[in-house]
Amino acid sequence: MLTILRLNRPNGVELRSSCLITERPSVFRNVLIVAATLTGMCWQTILTAQTDSRTPETLTVTLKRELATALAKDARERGNSVQGAILFSQKKFNCVGCHVQGATNLLGPDLTRVGTEVPDAHFVESILLPSKVIKKGYETVSILDVDGRVFKGRIVDESPTQYVLRDTSPEQRLVVVPRVSVEELKMDAKSSMPEGLADQLESRQEFLDLVKYLMDIAVSGTSGTEVAGHQQKSRLDARVQGVALMQQFHCTNCHASDSLALVAKPAPDLSSVASRVDPRYITKFILDPHETKPGTNMPHLLGRLAPAERQQAAVAITHYLASLSSEKFQRDALDGDATKRGQKLFHSVGCVACHSPFRQDGSEELPAGSVSLGNPAEKYSLVGLTGFLENPHAVRPAGRMPNMKLDHWEAREIASYLLSIPVRENLEREDADFEFDPSLVEVGRTRFRDLGCSQCHELDGAERLPAATPMSSLRPGKGCLSGSVAQLPKYVLSADQKQAMQAAIKQSGDELTKSQQISVTLQTLRCYACHERDGIGGVSGDRDPYFLTTNENLGPQGRIPPPLTGVGAKLKPKWMRQVLVSGRAIRPYVETRMPQYGADHVSHLVELFQQVDELPQVVMHEFDDPKEIRKVGTELVGSGGLNCIACHTFQQKPALTMPGVDLTEMAERLHKEWFFQYMKSPQASSPNTVMPSFWPGGKAIRKEILDGDTNQQIGAVWEYLQDGRQARVPRGLRREPIELLAGDDRAAMLRRSYQGIGKRGIGVGYPGGVNLAFDAEQLRLAMIWKGKFADPAGVWRSQGHGTVRPLGAQLIRFEAGPELDSSQSPWVVDDGRPPRHRFTGYFLDDMDRPTFTYQLDDVGVEDFSSGGESENPDLSQLKRKIEFQTEQPRSDLAFRLRTKGTIQKESDYQFRLGNALLIEVDPDHVARIVTDATGSHLHIPLDLKSGNSQLTLKYTW
Numbered sequence: 001m002l003t004i005l006r007l008n009r010p011n012g013v014e015l016r017s018s019c020l021i022t023e024r025p026s027v028f029r030n031v032l033i034v035a036a037t038l039t040g041m042c043w044q045t046i047l048t049a050q051t052d053s054r055t056p057e058t059l060t061v062t063l064k065r066e067l068a069t070a071l072a073k074d075a076r077e078r079g080n081s082v083q084g085a086i087l088f089s090q091k092k093f094n095c096v097g098c099h100v101q102g103a104t105n106l107l108g109p110d111l112t113r114v115g116t117e118v119p120d121a122h123f124v125e126s127i128l129l130p131s132k133v134i135k136k137g138y139e140t141v142s143i144l145d146v147d148g149r150v151f152k153g154r155i156v157d158e159s160p161t162q163y164v165l166r167d168t169s170p171e172q173r174l175v176v177v178p179r180v181s182v183e184e185l186k187m188d189a190k191s192s193m194p195e196g197l198a199d200q201l202e203s204r205q206e207f208l209d210l211v212k213y214l215m216d217i218a219v220s221g222t223s224g225t226e227v228a229g230h231q232q233k234s235r236l237d238a239r240v241q242g243v244a245l246m247q248q249f250h251c252t253n254c255h256a257s258d259s260l261a262l263v264a265k266p267a268p269d270l271s272s273v274a275s276r277v278d279p280r281y282i283t284k285f286i287l288d289p290h291e292t293k294p295g296t297n298m299p300h301l302l303g304r305l306a307p308a309e310r311q312q313a314a315v316a317i318t319h320y321l322a323s324l325s326s327e328k329f330q331r332d333a334l335d336g337d338a339t340k341r342g343q344k345l346f347h348s349v350g351c352v353a354c355h356s357p358f359r360q361d362g363s364e365e366l367p368a369g370s371v372s373l374g375n376p377a378e379k380y381s382l383v384g385l386t387g388f389l390e391n392p393h394a395v396r397p398a399g400r401m402p403n404m405k406l407d408h409w410e411a412r413e414i415a416s417y418l419l420s421i422p423v424r425e426n427l428e429r430e431d432a433d434f435e436f437d438p439s440l441v442e443v444g445r446t447r448f449r450d451l452g453c454s455q456c457h458e459l460d461g462a463e464r465l466p467a468a469t470p471m472s473s474l475r476p477g478k479g480c481l482s483g484s485v486a487q488l489p490k491y492v493l494s495a496d497q498k499q500a501m502q503a504a505i506k507q508s509g510d511e512l513t514k515s516q517q518i519s520v521t522l523q524t525l526r527c528y529a530c531h532e533r534d535g536i537g538g539v540s541g542d543r544d545p546y547f548l549t550t551n552e553n554l555g556p557q558g559r560i561p562p563p564l565t566g567v568g569a570k571l572k573p574k575w576m577r578q579v580l581v582s583g584r585a586i587r588p589y590v591e592t593r594m595p596q597y598g599a600d601h602v603s604h605l606v607e608l609f610q611q612v613d614e615l616p617q618v619v620m621h622e623f624d625d626p627k628e629i630r631k632v633g634t635e636l637v638g639s640g641g642l643n644c645i646a647c648h649t650f651q652q653k654p655a656l657t658m659p660g661v662d663l664t665e666m667a668e669r670l671h672k673e674w675f676f677q678y679m680k681s682p683q684a685s686s687p688n689t690v691m692p693s694f695w696p697g698g699k700a701i702r703k704e705i706l707d708g709d710t711n712q713q714i715g716a717v718w719e720y721l722q723d724g725r726q727a728r729v730p731r732g733l734r735r736e737p738i739e740l741l742a743g744d745d746r747a748a749m750l751r752r753s754y755q756g757i758g759k760r761g762i763g764v765g766y767p768g769g770v771n772l773a774f775d776a777e778q779l780r781l782a783m784i785w786k787g788k789f790a791d792p793a794g795v796w797r798s799q800g801h802g803t804v805r806p807l808g809a810q811l812i813r814f815e816a817g818p819e820l821d822s823s824q825s826p827w828v829v830d831d832g833r834p835p836r837h838r839f840t841g842y843f844l845d846d847m848d849r850p851t852f853t854y855q856l857d858d859v860g861v862e863d864f865s866s867g868g869e870s871e872n873p874d875l876s877q878l879k880r881k882i883e884f885q886t887e888q889p890r891s892d893l894a895f896r897l898r899t900k901g902t903i904q905k906e907s908d909y910q911f912r913l914g915n916a917l918l919i920e921v922d923p924d925h926v927a928r929i930v931t932d933a934t935g936s937h938l939h940i941p942l943d944l945k946s947g948n949s950q951l952t953l954k955y956t957w
Contacts (some may be wrong), residue, residue: 060198063207064128072120072211079212081701082643085692086657087210090553093200097172098192105156105174107166107192109135112696114218123214127207130193140168140192143177144184151175154192168192171541217696236523236536240516242504244523245497248400249297251480253456257471257508265398267297267456274322276384276395278329279434282321286314290492293374299480299489301451313447320444322436324459329434332382334416342417345410350592352546353529353539362422366542371526376418385415393598400525402595405583452489472509476502518608522564525597533564548591553658556688558589563686568609570674577606586661586669615673621715630728632706633720636713637663639732641702642694644717650733651725656794656802660691667721679714737791739807742767747848752795753803756813757782762842763804764850765789766867770878771808774863776839778829779818779854781865784955785811786876810957812917815898815935820856823894823941829934859893859944860885870956878955883948890944895951897938903929911938922952 063071088095098108125132143151143163153165153175163182165175201207236244246252250267274282281292287310289298302310347357354371356364364370376385387394389411392401406414445462448454454462469479480488481498493501512520519536522528528537539547539560549559571579578584580602585594623629637644648660666675674685680698682691694701695710706712720727742748742765754761760777771789775782787808794802817829818837827834836857842850851864861884868877882895901914909921911929921927921940930939940951 058196058199059201059204059207060128060196063198063204068121068124068128069119071124071208075124075208075211076120076215078205079208079210079215081209081213081216082641082694083206084209084211084213085694085701086643086646087201087206088213089555089690089692093197105166107138107154107168107172109138111214112217112693118218120215123211123218126193126214127197127211130191130195130197131189134191138192140188140190141165142186142188143182145177145181146183147181151177152188171544173541213692213701216701217693236519238500238503239507240512240519240523241497242500242502243512243516243520245501246504247520247524249299249491250398250456252471254452254468255471255474256467266458267398268396269394270321270324270457271459272325272327274318275325275327275329276381276388277379278381279318279322281379283314283318286317287311293372295372296374299491301453301489303490304451304487313451316440316444317447317451317453318444319437319440320442320448322434323438323441323444329381329384334382334420338413338416339420340417342413342415345406346414346417347546348548348591349404349406349410350530350595351404351414352543353592354526357543357546358421369540373418375421377421380415380419382412382415382419385419386412389414397598399597399601402525402597404595405593471505474505474508476505514608515612518605518612521602521605525601527564530561530592531564533567535565538563549589550591551589551658553690554589554660555690557686557690558587558658559591560688561590561592561594563688566613566615566674566685568611568613569615569671570613571609571669572671573606573610575669576609577603580605586665589659615671615677618673618676619711620672621709621712623715623719626719629716630720630723632713633716633718634728634730636702636705636717637720638730641705643732645730645732650729651727653733658690663721664723664725664727667718668724672718675718676711676714679717680710737805737807738793738796739788740790740792741765742769742771742789745847747850748789749848749850750790750792750804752792754782754806755803756816760839761804762850762852763790763806764865766849766865766878767847768867768869768876769808770867770876771806772865772878773806774852775816776852776854777833778816779820779834779837779839779856780816781814781819781880783811783813784878784957785809786957810916812914812957813900815900815937817896817898818856819895819897820859820861820893820942821896823892823939826894826896856893858886858888859890868954875956880953880955882951882953884942884944884950885948886944887946889946890942893942893944895940895942897940898935899937900935903936903938905929913938916957918956920954920956922950925951 087093098106099111122133138154140152141155143165145151151165151167153167155163156166156174157164161179163177163179163185165177167173167175198207201210246257247265250265251257253265253267285292285298287302289296289300302313305313346352352366355373356366356370359365364372380388386408389404389406390408392403393399448457448459449463449465452465454464477498479485480491481493481501518533522531522533522537529543530537530539532538544560547559547561551558567576575584579594580597581599583594583596635641639645644663645655646657647655649655649662651664652662678685678691680693680695682689682693695714698710700708700710700713702708702713706716740748740750744767747767748765750763752761752763753759754763754773757773757775758777760775761782762774762776763771764774765771765788769787771785771787772781773783774780783806785806785808787810789807791805791807794805815829816831818827818834820837821827821834827836838855840853840855840860842852844850849864849866851862854861854863861882863880863882865878865880868879870877897913897919899913904912906912906918909923909927911919911921911927913919919938921938925940925942927938927940930937942949942951
């Protein structure tokens with residue numbers, strides 16, 4: 001701890017002396033006396049002496065004290081390039097966000113192109129002093145435009161008319177700034193590479209590992225190609241968009257087409273619509289579909305009728321549809337808790353990829369480009385919407401509304417949320433019951449046929465009209481697309497949509513290519529909302545925040561759906577079919593779900609992807625002894641080789657660092673050619689990956705294995721993966737526990753995350769084999785156990801994301817909530833921090849045993865524990881001395897010991913918690929057993945006098 005001593009001379013001049021000291025009070029006093037002596041003052045003249053904790057020295061500051069050449073030499077000799085590769089790819093460093101092999105338009109250069117012209121010290125200085133030397137062409141500029149806006153980033157392209165910047169925001173967007181709008185352009189002296197990057201590292205050795213990796217990839221050398229994921233977005237050609245729109249609007253239900261590969265698809269099933277949708281809404285929707293639900297595919301069909309007839313026709317059709325439903329429409333009350341859970345689900349599982357997120361007031365956050373939900377509260381009942389969300393294809397067989405793999409309760413929660421969204425003023429819901437009129441059923445049935453409803457909506461007994469003009473004979477700009485013929489359905493289409501459909505009609509005699517057929521399906525089913533393929537689609541910047549992950553270490557690939565560029569060359573057909581048709585998934589950490597569209601709508605993609613996406617044939621190395629080469633593959637995958645096991649799941653067992661895709665499913669999923677290409681340049685094949693390059697530029701990092709032959713090494717790994725679930729367990733999967741033990745005369749302490757406590761847990765192992773874990777968040781003794789202290793492997797081997805595992809035996813847990821609190825109105829326990837309590841730290845005695853200090857209001861507490869000797873040698877004992885300091889007397893507080901088990905009184909001062917633990921309270925306090933709604937607890941009232949008071953407890957088990 002860095003301590004500042006403030007010492008006042010008699011003349012009032014303050015002197016400061018800084019030194020590094022331990023946390024022991026006795027040592028501090030000695031240092032204080034020495035410091036006073038050194039300043040020429042006697043002890044009696046010291047008027048004040050206080051300590052201020054300062055932030056510990058950062059790793060960057062420590063490393064800067066060393067010569068860059070010395071650090072580079074150490075990295076060259078002692079650095080572990082494989083460990084450095086893993087560090088390079090981790091999200092907290094974001095190296096792969098700026099430095100990608102083959103990319104030329106990012107903030108940072110391609111590090112595989114650095115070559116041998118720079119000295120080793122360059123890599124050290126680039127991390128510790130990023131602004132010392134900035135590579136030409138990678139300077140950061142600031143552009144002020146005439147509107148006062150400031151754009152900051154790297155110029156990746158420029159022309160006589162504009163600048164193109166890669167901005168320095170976390171999203172690193174491409175920004176186009178017209179030259180005519182530039183007021184000022186200036187070069188920044190500071191690099192876009194962040195300062196203090198080394199502070200994210202755990203140790204000097206990790207710094208050496210990272211530098212060694214940079215040295216190795218620098219000499220690999222590769223010409224590289226522009227990474228697809230960083231190219232500017234393309235657009236679908238007009239014809240493909242037009243065909244997709246025809247599919248969306250069910251045009252072939254009236255106009256037959258032999259050449260456009262369009263299959264007539266049914267519109268929503270209306271056989272039970274009146275049981276799930278309010279009949280009044282049905283009438284309103286038929287009268288004016290586009291006003292009632294903007295963006296609907298349903299055309300306005302009543303334009304051919306006189307205004308007076310339209311209301312009658314809509315009402316008659318509603319009664320006809322109501323006659324088909326065996327159940328009556330009925331609204332149900334909403335559950336507030338379910339609504340809150342539904343709000344979270346709606347905005348995380350993928351609904352907002354197509355539909356707009358909602359603000360708290362119920363307004364749409366992103367209406368442009370979203371599929372409008374209209375007003376669910378006006379339209380649906382809770383039961384009806386729940387059933388629809390649970391199985392949408394039963395109602396909408398065309399598949400555009402996918403199955404999001406919701407269970408019943410998830411569907412009900414999302415339905416509750418959608419029905420809770422405030423109703424718009426012009427769409428007020430009526431609460432009066434719908435009165436069914438049987439006399440209108442036949443009138444409605446006739447209207448349903450004559451208006452052409454049965455062309456799209458298939459109902460038993462509903463007759464269809466004669467086929468309309470074939471697609472190949474249509475005249476672009478006429479008929480339905482004109483919007484001016486009263487006798488025809490009226491669609492609300494934008495000018496772009498009309499032009500696209502007209503382009504498709506003009507070329508209706510030409511067959512779609514296989515690539516175009518893929519694009520039509522992806523566009524029709526809105527796959528482009530999540531997936532990018534050939535520069536088209538992908539998650540937009542506005543919706544990006546709603547794509548979440550359960551593991552941040554995986555970077556963007558841990559939350560963003562994978563690109564579909566070249567997916568046919570990547571995935572084997574059997575696996576692809578399982579994903580598209582059966583819902584197989586391998587990325588449980590991605591919260592956005594891969595929806596199911598139904599085999600009829602997507603199964604054709606399997607063959608099309610395989611035919612369209614191809615990679616060059618890979619020349620595999622022929623191994624004389626496959627069995628032996630698989631042993632080499634086992635070595636490469638393990639911790640002694642490339643350490644794949646550090647990040648990848650194996651046989652469904654997650655890795656400690658991150659739960660990457662299961663190694664034992666690789667060969668079942670992937671084509672060999674794609675695997676070889678990916679291993680040589682992961683980021684070129686998958687721009688969002690955090691997978692490091694172990695063969696940068698095609699050159700192996702581990703040159704001592706198979707003579708550094710890249711193809712042989714990758715081939716060995718591939719051969720090993722062929723064994724799938726039967727593959728040998730590589731080194732590093734099974735890790736021996738780390739034993740952190742107390743000394744004979746010294747306690748051991750570990751501040752980390754403990755199960756049931758969280759990240760503010762403080763574990764202490766005492767000499768004699770007694771241990772505890774203190775909860776510094778809720779200020780309580782959380783657990784005690786006997787024997788060995790703790791295994792910190794869960795946190796030390798996982799970048800701090802795991803938990804400490806208590807070793808030993810007979811672990812006893814206590815319930816959450818502060819032990820010291822109000823006797824009458826204690827804090828209602830939850831997962832947070834009690835508002836009136838504050839942890840203030842701890843200090844150590846000569847045996848390194850801590851005294852925890854905390855406060856409740858103005859009451860200070862010093863909580864000290866030590867191991868004791870029980871009269872029974874088979875039992876262990878923990879003695880706990882709790883001192884209270886207060887200026888004003890307090891009789892409104894109590895000390896509580898909570899347990900899930902039973903509490904029995906064995907004497908006036910002894911109580912047994914459960915079967916194993918005996919707690920003895922000192923004779924100055926009277927304890928009693930209290931049982932309430934939260935369970936049983938030992939209640940010790942406190943009568944604190946002004947000054948110091950004490951409570952002593954003994955725990956024996």
